[in-house]
Amino acid sequence: xxxxxxxxxxxxxxxxxxxxxxxxxxxxxxxxxxxxxxxxxxxxxxxxxxxxxxxxxxxxxxxxxxxxxxxxxxxxxxxxxxxxxxxxxxxxxxxxxxxxxxxxxxxxxxxxxxxxxxxxxxxxxxxxxxxxxxxxxxxxxxxxxxxxxxxxxxxxxxxxxxxxxxxxxxxxxxxxxxxxxxxxxxxxxxxxxxxxxxxxxxxxxxxxxxxxxxxxxxxxxxxxxxxxxxxxxxxxxxxxxxxxxxxxxxxxxxxxxxxxxxxxxxxxxxxxxxxxxxxxxxxxxxxxxxxxxxxxxxxxxxxxxxxxxxxxxxxxxxxxxxxxxxxxxxxxxxxxxxxxxxxxxxx
Numbered sequence: 001x002x003x004x005x006x007x008x009x010x011x012x013x014x015x016x017x018x019x020x021x022x023x024x025x026x027x028x029x030x031x032x033x034x035x036x037x038x039x040x041x042x043x044x045x046x047x048x049x050x051x052x053x054x055x056x057x058x059x060x061x062x063x064x065x066x067x068x069x070x071x072x073x074x075x076x077x078x079x080x081x082x083x084x085x086x087x088x089x090x091x092x093x094x095x096x097x098x099x100x101x102x103x104x105x106x107x108x109x110x111x112x113x114x115x116x117x118x119x120x121x122x123x124x125x126x127x128x129x130x131x132x133x134x135x136x137x138x139x140x141x142x143x144x145x146x147x148x149x150x151x152x153x154x155x156x157x158x159x160x161x162x163x164x165x166x167x168x169x170x171x172x173x174x175x176x177x178x179x180x181x182x183x184x185x186x187x188x189x190x191x192x193x194x195x196x197x198x199x200x201x202x203x204x205x206x207x208x209x210x211x212x213x214x215x216x217x218x219x220x221x222x223x224x225x226x227x228x229x230x231x232x233x234x235x236x237x238x239x240x241x242x243x244x245x246x247x248x249x250x251x252x253x254x255x256x257x258x259x260x261x262x263x264x265x266x267x268x269x270x271x272x273x274x275x276x277x278x279x280x281x282x283x284x285x286x287x288x289x290x291x292x293x294x295x296x297x298x299x300x301x302x303x304x305x306x307x308x309x310x311x312x313x314x315x316x317x318x319x320x321x322x323x324x325x326x327x328x329x330x331x332x333x334x335x336x337x338x339x340x341x342x343x344x345x346x347x
Contacts, residue, residue, distance in 0.1 A: 025051075025053050025054065026053045026054070026295070027053070027054040027056065028053075028054070028055055028056070028075040028295055028298045028299050028302065029055075029056045029057075029058075029074045029075050030056070030058070030065075030074055030075060030076040030077065030078055030284075030299075031059075031060050031064060031068050031074050031077065031078070032059075032061065032062055032065015032066070032068070032077045032078030032079050032164075032285075033059070033061065033062045033078045033079055033080045033163075033164045033165070033282050034060075034061060034163070034165065034200040034201040034202060034219070035062075035080045035103070035165045035168075035201060035219045035280065035282050036078060036080075036219075036282040036319070037057065037059040038219070038222070038225065039099055039101075039221070039310075039313065039319050040057045040078070041057065042313045042317065043055070043302075043306045043310045043313060044056075044057060044302075046309075046310070047305055047306070050305075051305070053298065053301070053302070055302055059200055059201075060161075060200075061159075061161040061162050061163050061164075061199075061200060062079035062080050062081045062162060062163055062164030062165075062167065062188055063079075063081075063161065063162020063189070064161070064162065065077040065078045065285070066079050066081075066083060066285065069285045069286070069287070070091050070093075072287070072291050075286075075292075075295045075296070075298070076285065076286050076299045077284070077285035077286075078098070078282060078283065078284055078285070079282070079283050079285060080164020080165055080167060080168055080280055081163075081164040081167035081168075081188050082260065082261075082262060082265075082281075082283050083095055083262060083264065083283075083285065084261065084264075085261035085262075088261055088262055091287075092287060092288045092289055093285050093287060094262070094285070094286050094287075094288050094333060094334075094337050094338055095261070095262025095263065095264060095283050095284070095285050096262065096263055096284055096333065097257070097263050097265075097281040097283050097322060097326065098281075098282055098283065098284045098306070098322070099281070099314060099320070099321070100248055100249075100252050100267070100279065100280070100281050100282075100320035100321075100322065101219055101220060101221070101248060101280060101282065101318070101319045101320065102220045102243045102247070102248045102251075102276045102278060102279050102280070102318075103165055103172075103217055103218065103219055104217065104218065104219075104220050104223050104230040104231070104243045104278070105119060105124060105215060105217055105230060105231045105233070106204075106205070106208050106215070106216050106223050106228040106230050106231075107215045107228075107229050107230070108209065108210075108211060108213065108215075108229070109135060109150065109152075109212075109229070110150075112229060113229055114223075114228075114230055115229075115230060115231075115232050115242050116147065116229070116232075117144060117147065117229070117231040117232070118143040118144050118231065118232050118233075118234070118240050119140070119143065119231045119232070119233055119234070120143060120176075120233070120234040121172065121173065121176030121177065121233065121277065122176055123139050123143065124233075125177035125179065125180040126139065126179075127154055127156065127215060128173065128184075128192070128193065128194070128195070129180060129183065129184070129193050129194070130156075130193045130194035130195075132154065133154055134151060134152065134153060134154065135150050135151070135213060136149040136151050136152075143234075152212075152213040154213060154214075155196075155211055155214040155215070156192075156195030156196070156215060157195055157196055157197075157198055157204050157208055157211070157215065157216035158192050158197055158204070158216065158217070159197060159198065159199070159200070159203075159204060160198060160199050160203070161189075161197075161200065163189070164188060164282070165201060165217065165218070165219060165280075166187070166188055166189065166190065167187060167188045168268060168278060168280040169217050169278065170184065170185065170186040170187060171186045171268050172268040172278045174186045175268060175269045176269060198216070201218045201219050201222045202222070204216040204217065204218050204222075205218050205223070205225075206226075208228055209226055209227075217278075220243045221318060221319070223243075224318065230243060233276070233277050234277075235269075235273075235275050235276070235277045236270065236271055236272075236275070236277065237271065237272060237273045237275070239273050239274070241275065241276055241277075242276075243276050243318075244276070245315055245318045245319065245320050246274065247274055247275060247276035247279075248276050248279045248319075248320045249320045250270075250272045250274040250275040250276070251270040251272065251275040251277070251279035252270075252281070252320060253272065254270070254271070254272075257326055257329070258329075263281075263283075263326070263329075263330075264283065265281065266280070267281060268280070284299075284303065286299060286338065288337050288339065289341075290339065290340055290341075290346050293340035293346045296340075297346045300334050300338075300346070300347060304331065307322065307327045307330075334346075335347045
């Protein structure tokens with residue numbers, strides 16, 4: 001009898017040992033920018049397979065991510081529009097970059113494939129200002145002597161929600177067009193002179209895919225995943241370049257990460273012959289006074305894993321991983337700046 005009881009407890013011990021990792025698994029929730037959603041989703045899938053821990057990320061736009069982390073309804077927020085120092089201080093938030101990518105103009109013009117159409121920043125600004133209305137406008141034709149451009153109206157598609165992708169896009173247009181800067185300016189949301197809105201990178205990509213002779217802007221991964229044609233752009237050096245991890249890396253190569261609060265640097269219209277002109281970093285926001293130290297540590301564990309083991313997945317989706325020197329600065333800030341309820345580091 002005693003022998004049978006011992007064996008039962010031994011068997012139970014084996015079962016508990018097997019179940020223990022799953023019982024202890026953490027689930028963290030984040031929300032915000034749609035720009036990095038493809039890589040965050042990929043990272044989350046790989047991370048769960050390796051660790052059993054879950055990361056639920058909602059692509060709701062940068063504005064929503066900032067609002068929800070301030071309201072403490074999520075464990076981390078994500079934004080492509082870096083938060084300004086006064087707001088970071090007001091809400092006691094730590095901001096750090098997580099990934100680098102590029103925004104691309106996408107078009108739906110029959111018989112014109114990806115990368116074939118050439119555009120300049122000034123021409124793109126005039127299209128989104130509503131000044132250039134036809135695809136065969138002389139300003140576009142002057143850049144594309146080898147393409148038979150259609151005599152069709154241009155249909156502009158932009159974001160309808162508060163968007164860090166829009167912030168980067170309008171930041172770029174403000175740098176290359178004085179008229180855009182004066183009349184529209186930059187922001188997560190702006191008063192669009194023309195066009196129709198789609199929600200998220202997903203919505204803009206869907207509209208451009210459906211509407212012939214349209215133009216919009218999305219993160220590069222969305223263009224590739226939806227088989228959309230993109231335009232090459234003339235950069236600050238006067239060279240027409242294609243979007244790629246190499247052209248994003250060129251733009252980010254000389255970034256001065258310490259020059260802005262929370263490393264919130266803008267990478268638009270950077271110098272360099274190979275630089276993509278609408279490159280951007282995407283940022284994570286987390287409370288310095290951790291509402292739940294266990295959840296906060298789980299967020300750091302996830303991004304620590306992503307910085308080390310997520311590089312290949314990032315490059316496969318044409319994002320650019322952060323330089324190791326930047327990662328080390330971020331990890332140091334985690335340890336020094338984020339505290340639990342007792343004022344101790346969560347790490």
